[in-house]
Every structure is written in structure tokens, then in C-alpha cells.
Amino acid sequence: MLQFDWTFPVSVDDPIARLRQGDLEGLEKLIPLYEVRLYRYLLRLVRDPAAAQDLFHETWLRAAERIGRYDPSRPFDTWLFSLAHNLAIDFLRRVQPESLDAKPHCPPADSGQIPILDRLIERERRCQVDAAVGGLPAEAREIISLRFEEGMKLEEIAEATGTPLPTVKTRLRRALIRLKEVLNVEPAR
Amino acid sequence: MSNRHDEVHDLLPLAAAGALDPHEDGMVRRHVAECAACAAELEEWRAVVESLAPAPVEVPAGLAAEAIARVRSRESTALNPALVAVLIGLSWVLWSVLSLAVAWAVAEYFGIGRSFSLWAGLAGAALFTWVTAGVAVMLLGRSPLKENFHELA
Numbered sequence: 101m102l103q104f105d106w107t108f109p110v111s112v113d114d115p116i117a118r119l120r121q122g123d124l125e126g127l128e129k130l131i132p133l134y135e136v137r138l139y140r141y142l143l144r145l146v147r148d149p150a151a152a153q154d155l156f157h158e159t160w161l162r163a164a165e166r167i168g169r170y171d172p173s174r175p176f177d178t179w180l181f182s183l184a185h186n187l188a189i190d191f192l193r194r195v196q197p198e199s200l201d202a203k204p205h206c207p208p209a210d211s212g213q214i215p216i217l218d219r220l221i222e223r224e225r226r227c228q229v230d231a232a233v234g235g236l237p238a239e240a241r242e243i244i245s246l247r248f249e250e251g252m253k254l255e256e257i258a259e260a261t262g263t264p265l266p267t268v269k270t271r272l273r274r275a276l277i278r279l280k281e282v283l284n285v286e287p288a289r
Numbered sequence: 290m291s292n293r294h295d296e297v298h299d300l301l302p303l304a305a306a307g308a309l310d311p312h313e314d315g316m317v318r319r320h321v322a323e324c325a326a327c328a329a330e331l332e333e334w335r336a337v338v339e340s341l342a343p344a345p346v347e348v349p350a351g352l353a354a355e356a357i358a359r360v361r362s363r364e365s366t367a368l369n370p371a372l373v374a375v376l377i378g379l380s381w382v383l384w385s386v387l388s389l390a391v392a393w394a395v396a397e398y399f400g401i402g403r404s405f406s407l408w409a410g411l412a413g414a415a416l417f418t419w420v421t422a423g424v425a426v427m428l429l430g431r432s433p434l435k436e437n438f439h440e441l442a
Contacts (some may be wrong), residue, residue, distance in 0.1 A: 127360055132353045140343070157355065157356045160357075207432065225303065229340050229341065233341070247308070248341040249342075249344075254308050272302075276338070279337055279341070280302075280337045281334070
């Protein structure tokens, strides 16, 4: 049974408030809003589409069970991603180390009016970036994902991952140094 | 100057990532305005950061719909903690009455004093209480809603 907050004021337009009141239609509006971001984050972290899919479902199950604990004065994103973080870390601790050497997930090429050669070059570049990020330790991959793909501030990353802010900055710096060595990216002139 | 240069040099990756506090950011800005080497390296770091922009991701078809279905399914099959508490209470009463009745019947059959049968009945009731409570703890411990039960408590 879901834990509801009967004292929380209901707003028809606020899916989070509706969920806290036990209205599952709030969840039906929230999940699509976070579908791409949350799945992308989990995929970046566990590097396995099937596992990322399972963790996506588990995250929302946990969110529904614990919505009564969510502090509405804090960003929902941070809380949601903290649930996903905990589930992903538990998964990575259970998985055998050899299975973590997943093949890089090469993102699909953008379609549209871009010439096909440019699209192929872009896809190759993205594949190289993805392989480079995939080669980082899990905690570094996570910070790269949350900072540059999900656009979180460092304070939000610290809250979502339960990591002190100085540690987040240190890990981010080390991850960027390693990526620069691997990617050998030329600055734009 | 050398110390400042080294200090700024170490901050360049975070500067490119927009991860500096206002003091550090100001220090970097002032230094790169004077140091061509650091300015050039900052551009290199910015190129690295730009390469990390979000890439398209293929989300599995029906991912959101399945998540919604799973949550609804979990809610419909979940144990109601209040109902479990009522069942525990009723079972305790039932076992207590049953144990007292059995103790009294045994005492009557074997001609044992009623005070002994009373104590035996109470001991039986206590035993069944512990057994019932233990079973309840195991059941709720396996329940996915155990955290909700703790919140109710």
C-alpha cells in the first residue's frame, strides 16, 4: 500500500502533489517526464540496457512506496535520482567484475537534414566519447552523467549520491583529466 | 606568481565544467586574462566538456507504460499493514483462549488442580503469542511494504 500524505495540499496541475495524495495519475504524468533522463543515467551507470530497464522500474516502485518521505521543499529530481543511485550501486556491487566490461553503447545518429557523412563522423565521435566515459570507474561515470547529461549542479549531485561536495569536485576533476587524455579533443578555433 | 599559476592550472578542468565557486571563478578569469598558456589550456578543457553533451539514447519501447503497470500491480497485491495488525490481534486472542481451554480440559481429565491448569494455560498463551508474533515478523519482513509498516509504527 502506498504511503500517502493526507495533509499535503492537492494541486491538480502538480503530479507530485497528486501522488502524495495517493492519486496514481500523478505517477502516470511523472514517469514520462523523467523517462529519458532517468533511463539514460541508469544506462550510463550500469552499461547494460536490460539492467537499466529493470532499475528504472525499481526506481519508480521505490518512489511510489516512499513518496511520503519526500520533502517537497527539495528538488524532486535530486530525490528521484538518489533512489536510482542507491539501486544502481546495489546492483553494481552484486554484479561480477568481469561483466562490467560491457561494450560501449554507441548512441544512434541524429536524423534530419545533416549530410550522411557528417552523421557518421558524429556517430563515431559519440561512440568514442561513450567508450571513454564507459572506461571510467562507476562513481566517475555517475558524476559525468549527472553533471553533463542531466545538468545537475554539484550541490545537487552531492545530495543525490550522498557524497560530500569536495569529493564530488575531486572526482569530477579526475574524470575530466582522464577523459582529456583518452579523447585528445582539439579545441574549437 | 608561480604559485598562483599552479593553483589556477589545477582549477582549469573545473572552470571549464562550470564547477567553481565565485572566488575561484574570479581568480581563474583574472589569471587567464594575463596567461596565454592557461587561456589556451582552458579552451582545450572546454572542448572536452563540450564533447560530453547529452547524446541521444534509445529508450526501450513501452518503458514508462510498464513502470506504471508495475506500480499499479504492486499496489493491488500489497498487504495492508492495518489488516495484518488486526489479524495478528485476533490470532493472539484465539490462541490464548484455545490454550487456556486445552489446559483446563487436560486438568479436568487428569484431575489436576485448577490453579496448575490456569498457569499452564497462561504459559501456553504466552508461547503462542511469541510464535504468532514471530510468524508475523517474518511475513512482514518479506513484504515489499515493510518500510510502510515501520512508518505506521
